[in-house]
Amino acid sequence: MNARLKVEGIRSGYGEIQVLRGIEMLCGEAQITALVGSNGAGKSTLLRTLAGILPTATGRILHGEAEIQRLPSHERVARGIIMVPEGRLVFPDLSVEENLRTGAVNVRARDVWSKTVKEVYDLFPRLLERQKQLAGTLSGGEQQMLALGRGLMGLPEVLLLDEPTLGLAPSVATQIFNIIPQLTESNISILIAEQDLNRVLDIAHFGYVIENGRITMQDTGSALRNNPAVAEAYLG
Amino acid sequence: MIEILISPQLAFSALVLGSLYSLIALGLNLVYGTMRLLNIAHGDLIMIGAYTTFWIFTLTGIPPFVGLPLAAGIAAAIGAILYFSIFRRQLSGIDRVERIEANSLLLFFGVSVILQNTVGMMFSGSPRAYQFLDTVYEVSGLMMTGNRLAILIFAAIVLTSVVIFLTRSQYGLSISALIQNQTAARVVGINVSRLQFVSFISGFALAGIAGALVSMTEQISPFMGFPFTIAAFVVIILGGLGNIKGGIIAGMLLGFVEIYVVVLTSANFRSMLIYGLFVGILLLRPEGLLGKTRRH
Amino acid sequence: MTSAFSLLKTRFVWFLFAGLLLIAQVPSILGSYWTLIALNLMMWVAITQSWTLFSGMTGYISLGHVVFYGVGAYVVASTFNTIPLWLAVPMGGIAAALLALVVSVPVLRVRGPYFVILTFGLAELVKFSILNLETVSGKSSRLLFGTPSIEILLYCMIGLVVLATLTTLFVTCSRFGRGLTVIREDEVAAATVGVPVLRYKIIAYTISAIVPGMAGGLMALKSTYFEVLQVFNPIISFTVVTMAIIGGSGDVRGPFLGAVFLVLLSELFWTTAPQFYMILVGLFLILFVIFAPNGIAAFLDKLQISRKSG
């Protein structure tokens, strides 16, 4: 398997508090990699560290051949490592289209934004309907689509999805889970942290279980799904 | 009474005052919005802008409009020095983010004291003034002093171009995004620290421009800045801290309120009214009169 | 560690009282000029100490403490020659506390930067209201002749310093004080562990107004001329905060260290270069906020610890 993103022994956290205690993982090219674990196990911290929102204390993050753990977040975005954060974090006072446009701020995406935005609207027709509406007035599901769309606007190579269905109605969650596999067809690698264990392992090529800031299990998606220890770790 | 209230003269004054309020609040808001820094030295940058324009005009005869970019440039340069020597350090380091607002007040208070007294040392405390564009123009009963009209026009030009820039350009959009949510701005790949720097010096430059305009009608002294700082704070509280458009509208609103209340009640209540409004808004709607209630 | 600190603090209390006794000797040894300096110094310590009791402990930075000083001064000046001073000065303190109590409920709901500018705005509002009151009643300025001598004012002010310091010490060691510290760390968490957040804040705010009120009353008596703008000068609020920051708002020593530092600095420089002195004050404020946010007090502790270990 060709790794697009390679994580070697990274540690990080918030100030004095260390959350990640040496993570090793790979994200395959155009594959879906799932990250599961209980609340507070370090899923969000890992994604935020990969995106450069949190600083890496030690360890390496390799994007292809290049070490990127010291790069600021905007340079990682420019390389195509883009996060869709937990809680959506859309810009409430900007319109839907303006939100999408902010996603294309990096050099690679900037000039082709008008082309990309059409593709995003194709993927999420709902956003086209709400094009001029302020993002703060959208429903939760629409905001999630917007956040996802905004991530796609940056032309990601690696998309880091943090709890994309948290707090959404089941029907909307289903919609989102249907879209994610489509993205790999456009050669996007996906690393997804998700609470809905079964659903995410259904679509994932590979999965990691994280506990207390360490990877405790890893296997193909289907193997993990059938492993009773996983469910236990998840609940514990 | 009614005749006075509907006279265009009052409306014109309200527009001039309001646009000036909007302009001085704009710079303050830009700095607060993008960096959460409360710049109580803002008025002192206005003072610097006024002195720059005054000296250029007095020594060379170059009119304030031409001196204006230089006033903006000097204010921006002071901004750049402060950014690199003090605030860049303050902004990095997550553990300090919560303290940054309170700290910035103290830091800028220090800056304010330094600026006032440095200028006082250089040029003495004597009030200065110059005569420029003070012919009165009459347009169908409305009388306008040239310099006040110029303030209105220039402020309007600056305000509209800033609003257009913020809403239309990719760069301005990024600034709006940064103001609304810093983490999200980093997530989408906005170069936050560069944008903060640009906003910081733009905020200072706007203060310099305001100073250049103010110098045409008011006396200039090293300690003239504080009332402007206060006015700017009242405005950005009315409009909602960090809300750029809200601040511009609130500035205009305050201009009108001030002018018309003086006529309707008594000039004696002017300051009580302004501070009463200020305190009332903070108590009842801390997100600003024009801000949206939002949980964050 | 903790015991080392409390030891240090009790020792500090003895130092403190020895120091205050010395200051009480200033009039007889150093003469009238230094008596005035001592009075000023004591005033700053008293107000800053009271400020620390509220703002230092709860983390709510008040940029409007001058309002209490001004109200106290106004009470004393406006009742001058009608009410005996031994009554008027405490009344100034009570009036300030009443004002604090009345405004506290709405004001203390506001937090962070909003609170800081709210307190400032409130002080200005009160200033202009009293200015209006004076205009309406035709009293634009007041002369106060026949006030007590500076020595007596100094002794009273030392009394206020003792009062403010003991209050702060007492509060620090009490459940109430610990409650306030919890509020500073995390207000929501404080409520969940059972700290009566609003009540504690109101009490602290009200107490912290009393001494500034009385100090304002005493200082009004120092001048022969009373003018509203002078006693409500916002610079007083800023100076108090500056002193607390430079001294260290974390404990009871801070106000002493901060006030002594700034008053000494002022004595050193304003005589030769007043504007340069102000520039230095600004510079020191910036340096302390950046490099020593806990002030001289914390710096001294560090020195003590390193000397012990080294």
Added chain:
Amino acid sequence: MKRIVHFIALLLCSLGLIPAQAAEPVRIGFSIAKTGLFAQAAPSQITAYELWANQVNAAGGLDVAGDRRPVELVWFDDESDPAKSAQIYEKLISDEKVDLLLAPWGTPHHLNVAGVVERHGFPMVGNTAASVAVREVQPGNIWFSTSAIPDRIGPELAALAKQSGVKSVAIIANVLPFAQENLQFLVPALEAEGIEIALNESYPPDISDMTGLLSQIKAAGVDGIIALSYPADSFLYMGQAREVGIDVSFEFLLVGPTISAFSQAFGDFADGIVTIGHWSPHQSKWSRAKPFFDAYVAAYEMNPDYLDTALAYMSCEILEQAVATAGLDRDKLRTAIASSTFDTINGEVSFEGVENAVTPTAFLQLQGGDMHLIWPEDIATASFSPR
């Protein structure tokens, strides 16, 4: 004879023939608002002190009852705080041991310092204090040189207005003490003269626009406007009155028009504005007035403040002349100041109690870029000309 000896001594000194007498300088102390609220008013006073000291030193020193001694100014910043000013005078007297005192700026400062000089029995000639409160000060060690005291300004101004043909006025007043004191005495005086007060409004010191007030004044249709203003609001008034189209024959501003920046800002437009002030370089009866004006302009390249600078310089002259006869002995000096008549740039001055008993309360008008005395008649350098 004495003068000739001095002249020769000075000549020899300057030629380096005899070593300059090791005359100890006379140290003269004062406080000044170098920083803070009043910092912009202070230069008008300190320039007068400096100019005087330089002139005295250039002339061979201060005549101390016959001895010529150089003058040295000792001053400290009072941060615009009257209480601090009192502290400084305490320091000047007990620590610095100065030989003489000059006054601080402004009424609050004077009144605070009054207590200090009283305690030490140290005579001081005041200048820029103007308040009825000065009468409450015990006479003895402080004298107030100005004649611009509100209870005298009121009636005189009313009389001037009446004489100028004013039938009705609008009054606007800053809420600060000096303006309010004036208001207190002005209103009854105007009523006594039978002048109608069509509008009487006070406004706060931080007012930022006067259009509303001025529109009301305009609508009131008065023929005189009396603005009891401070410098900043005088500027505001001037700028906006023209715009509103205020067109009355009599316009009075309390404080501000005498500052040189005022004429710089408004030029011809300020012509005709009346203000308080009792000095003008154009009064030829006062032989020292014009030379002072010329020396000042030569030294500072701007006009002196007709009120504050003139008063400050005048207080120096009074002190100088008193010292010439009485020396530095405080008791003798006190008697000399209290009982002598002095020749100043403002004509003769002598004191009665704490007040200047000679100089009349007077008014200035800006005419053709110059400040002329227009009231009272006996010192007037021009007559009132309607705007």
